[in-house]
Amino acid sequence: MKSIRQFLHVAAMAMLCVPFALGQDSVRDYRRAHERQILQEFTTLLAIPNVASDRENIRRNAQFILEMMQRRGLNPQLLEAKSKETPPAVYGESRVPGATRSIILYAHYDGQPVDPKAWTASPPFQPTWRSAPFDRGGQIVSLPASGEINSEWRIYARGASDDKAGVMGILSAFDALRAQNATPSFNLKFIFEGEEEAGSPHLGEIIELHKDLLQSEAWIICDGPVHQSGRKEVVFGARGDQNVDVTVYGPRRPLHSGHYGNWAPNPAMTLVRLLASMKDETGRVTIAGWYEGVEPLGAAERRAIAEAPAYDNQIREELGLAQTEGNGKLLMELINQPSLNINGFSSGDVGALARNVIPTTATAVLDLRLVKGNDYRQQVQHLIDHIRKQGFYVIDHDPTDAERKEHALIAKVIPRAGGYNAERTRMDLPLSMAVVAAVQSTSRDPIVKMPTSGGSLPLSIISDRLRTVTISVPIANYDNNQHAENENLRLQNLWDGIETLAAVMMMKGISRG
Numbered sequence: 001m002k003s004i005r006q007f008l009h010v011a012a013m014a015m016l017c018v019p020f021a022l023g024q025d026s027v028r029d030y031r032r033a034h035e036r037q038i039l040q041e042f043t044t045l046l047a048i049p050n051v052a053s054d055r056e057n058i059r060r061n062a063q064f065i066l067e068m069m070q071r072r073g074l075n076p077q078l079l080e081a082k083s084k085e086t087p088p089a090v091y092g093e094s095r096v097p098g099a100t101r102s103i104i105l106y107a108h109y110d111g112q113p114v115d116p117k118a119w120t121a122s123p124p125f126q127p128t129w130r131s132a133p134f135d136r137g138g139q140i141v142s143l144p145a146s147g148e149i150n151s152e153w154r155i156y157a158r159g160a161s162d163d164k165a166g167v168m169g170i171l172s173a174f175d176a177l178r179a180q181n182a183t184p185s186f187n188l189k190f191i192f193e194g195e196e197e198a199g200s201p202h203l204g205e206i207i208e209l210h211k212d213l214l215q216s217e218a219w220i221i222c223d224g225p226v227h228q229s230g231r232k233e234v235v236f237g238a239r240g241d242q243n244v245d246v247t248v249y250g251p252r253r254p255l256h257s258g259h260y261g262n263w264a265p266n267p268a269m270t271l272v273r274l275l276a277s278m279k280d281e282t283g284r285v286t287i288a289g290w291y292e293g294v295e296p297l298g299a300a301e302r303r304a305i306a307e308a309p310a311y312d313n314q315i316r317e318e319l320g321l322a323q324t325e326g327n328g329k330l331l332m333e334l335i336n337q338p339s340l341n342i343n344g345f346s347s348g349d350v351g352a353l354a355r356n357v358i359p360t361t362a363t364a365v366l367d368l369r370l371v372k373g374n375d376y377r378q379q380v381q382h383l384i385d386h387i388r389k390q391g392f393y394v395i396d397h398d399p400t401d402a403e404r405k406e407h408a409l410i411a412k413v414i415p416r417a418g419g420y421n422a423e424r425t426r427m428d429l430p431l432s433m434a435v436v437a438a439v440q441s442t443s444r445d446p447i448v449k450m451p452t453s454g455g456s457l458p459l460s461i462i463s464d465r466l467r468t469v470t471i472s473v474p475i476a477n478y479d480n481n482q483h484a485e486n487e488n489l490r491l492q493n494l495w496d497g498i499e500t501l502a503a504v505m506m507m508k509g510i511s512r513g
C-alpha cells in the first residue's frame, strides 16, 4: 500500500512539475523566429500618437490594434462608451472548447502627454533604437537586416514601455501559443484601454455597457515596470489616485515688486507656506486623518516584503539622493502608505520671461496616492479641512469681489475628475498562487511578490463592478522613463515579457468548468 501511495504521490508531483503543455523553450523559439515581425508591428504601433485627448489619433491606435487582433483570429470589437468622443477599449477573445471560465488580459494603449521639446533621445512618435540608455551614452542604431538583435538595445517612443509593450507582449504571447497549438484550460479575453493615463474616466461606463463580455475569474494587468533588481514580479494591488488643483490669490493685477513689495502679499509665498504645512521634514503627511483607516498588511504580504531584494541603497545612489523620506523605512514599505506629492507649481515666470512682479495667483497640482482602506473623497476632505485650519476660505471658483474683500486668505480647491481608490488582492488565494507559480516557472531567480505597486491603476473600477480580482504582471524595465520624456523599453524586457505572459495564459489551477 505504502509503495502505491508513494507511486501516486510521485506521479502527482510529476504532473505538478510539468505544468505547461507549452514550455518556455518553445515560446522562446517562436519569438526568436519572429523577432523582426514582432518589432515591425510594434514600431508601427508606436508611431501612432497616443495621447488620450488627441481624439483622431487615439482612434487610429484603436483601429490598428483591432486589425492586429483580427489577424490573430480574436474576433475583435471596439467597446465604446456612451459618447463616441471617448477613446474606445479594444476587446477580443479566444474561446477554448468546453471551458466556461475565462481570464482577461489587460493593457492600455494611450500614453501620457508629451512635451516634444524635452524629448532629446528621439521625437516621441518616431520610434528610435539606441544601443544603450540615452543618458548612459546610447547611440542611435538601426536593426540589422538579419542575425541576432542585441537585446540590451532600447526603443525610444511614448508608450514604448507604458503601455504598448503590454499590448505587444500579450498579443505576441498569444501568437506563440497559437503557433504551437497550445490550449489554455480557460478562455482568453483581451482588453486594451485607451484612456488609462487620463485616469480611466470612462472605464467604469465601458464595463457597465459590456458587462457580459468582460466576466472572468481574474483580470491580469500587464502595465508598469518589473522590480528595480530586474527580477520578474507579480503585483497584487495598486495605489489609488486623486489629483487636486489648489490656487491662492494675491493682488487683482500683477504689481511692480519694487513699488509694492513688502506691502502686497505674494501668492507664491502664501502657497509655499500652505504646502509646507502639509508635511514634516521626514516626509510624513501632517494632515489630520491622512493615515486613518489604512488596512494593515496580512502575513503573506509582510513575508513578501521581507523576501524582496534590498535595493534602496543602489537606487538612492543612482538617483543622487543623499537621504530619502520616511525615517529610513524601505521604499516597499512606504508605498503601502498614502502619499501627498506636489506634481507642479506655477506662479509668475522664470528664465527669460522672469520679471520683477508680485504675481496675481499661485497654483499647485497635488497628487494624492491612496492605499487600501483610504477613500479618495475622504482624503480630499481631509485636505480641505487642513487648508481651512490654516485660515483659508476655501472655494470652488475664482473669488468674487465680495469674497476678496472679506477674506485675506482664499484657496480655490478643485479635485480633478477621475479619482479612484486603491485595490489589493490577497496573496494567499489559489488564483494568486497559480499566477505566481506560472511567472516563477519562467525565471531562475526568485520572482518578487509586491503587495501593492507604487503606481496607480483603476483596479477598483474593475473589481467593484465585475466582482473579480486583479493581479498585475508587469514586463517593462524599471528605468523606462515612463510618464516622462525619453520613455523607452529595453528589448530583453519585451522578450522576457512574452514568455511570462504565455506562461500565465497556460497556468494551471483554474478548472474548465
Ligand SMILES: [Zn+2]
Residues within 6 Å of the ligand: 108, 162, 163, 196, 223, 224
Ligand atoms: Zn501604464
